[in-house]
Amino acid sequence: MIEVKGLQKSFDDEHILRGIDFVFETGKTNLIIGQSGSGKSVLMKCMLGLFTPDEGIIEYDGKPYSSFSDEQKRGLRQEMGMLFQGGALFDSMTVQENVMFPLRMFTKKKKRDLKDRVDEVLERVNLADSGKKYPSEISGGMQKRVAIARAIVNRPKYLFCDEPNSGLDPRTATVIDNLIHELTVEYDITTVVITHDMNSVLEIGENIAFLKDGVLAWKGDKSKVFKTDDKTVTDFVYSSDLFKKVRDAQQQGL
Numbered sequence: 001m002i003e004v005k006g007l008q009k010s011f012d013d014e015h016i017l018r019g020i021d022f023v024f025e026t027g028k029t030n031l032i033i034g035q036s037g038s039g040k041s042v043l044m045k046c047m048l049g050l051f052t053p054d055e056g057i058i059e060y061d062g063k064p065y066s067s068f069s070d071e072q073k074r075g076l077r078q079e080m081g082m083l084f085q086g087g088a089l090f091d092s093m094t095v096q097e098n099v100m101f102p103l104r105m106f107t108k109k110k111k112r113d114l115k116d117r118v119d120e121v122l123e124r125v126n127l128a129d130s131g132k133k134y135p136s137e138i139s140g141g142m143q144k145r146v147a148i149a150r151a152i153v154n155r156p157k158y159l160f161c162d163e164p165n166s167g168l169d170p171r172t173a174t175v176i177d178n179l180i181h182e183l184t185v186e187y188d189i190t191t192v193v194i195t196h197d198m199n200s201v202l203e204i205g206e207n208i209a210f211l212k213d214g215v216l217a218w219k220g221d222k223s224k225v226f227k228t229d230d231k232t233v234t235d236f237v238y239s240s241d242l243f244k245k246v247r248d249a250q251q252q253g254l
């Protein structure tokens with residue numbers, strides 16, 4: 001669980017996060033949604049320890065970051081997996097080598113053990129046969145699965161995903177969403193996903209933080225986000241033509 005309390009962050013005179021309170025729950029896919037520039041990435045970077053908040057507290061499983069020693073901060077970093085936008089695989093490395101990379105950085109285990117762990121996660125994301133291939137030799141959806149394998153290879157307690165579906169067709173995007181959700185439940189991870197994709201909200205929106213201008217404007221889950229009367233939320237949700245048409249059709253009883 002990650003809890004943020006009264007989180008504030010400014011850059012120069014620009015007040016970006018204006019006092020966010022939210023609990024990102026363990027074993028759930030926690031989504032951060034909101035318009036471009038609303039502060040989603042800044043919030044995630046604060047939780048990743050990449051930005052220092054000006055005010056407020058971030059607690060990791062009940063322990064405030066400010067109370068962590070340097071060694072504990074290093075330990076916390078090892079407990080974090082990150083799935084970057086676009087996958088960010090190393091083109092010159094094979095699939096196996098890409099997944100091995102964070103293991104090499106953080107563990108001193110024997111090569112045989114590292115290889116076993118890599119095989120295990122590649123098997124889990126259904127890529128057991130692709131270990132020797134290079135990223136350019138596999139599809140975009142497979143590349144995303146490699147990136148997921150790399151993000152979970154160190155058995156993270158916290159998984160951060162920045163727009164995991166960008167650039168994927170809707171069907172593949174759903175496969176990726178479901179894989180992230182399955183792993184979250186299976187390994188009891190606190191997963192935080194930034195998304196613009198309303199299909200993802202429908203699929204895996206178990207706990208949603210909706211940001212507007214650096215404020216938590218709404219929170220809830222997928223069963224509520226399409227039913228709320230809150231105009232700030234409906235303006236955002238139905239800004240997609242498709243969802244607007246579906247709502248209009250429902251209202252007309254079609």
Ligand SMILES: Nc1ncnc2c1ncn2[C@@H]1O[C@H](COP(=O)(O)OP(=O)(O)OP(=O)(O)O)[C@@H](O)[C@H]1O
Nearest residue numbers: 011012016034035036037038039040041042043196
């Ligand atoms: N390092 C930085 N220095 C100065 N300003 C920044 C920095 N990082 C973000 N900002 C500003 O903070 C605001 C919120 O940015 P953020 O990237 O969190 O938005 P976002 O909601 O993630 O948007 P998007 O959906 O487009 O990725 C923007 O105005 C941005 O310019």
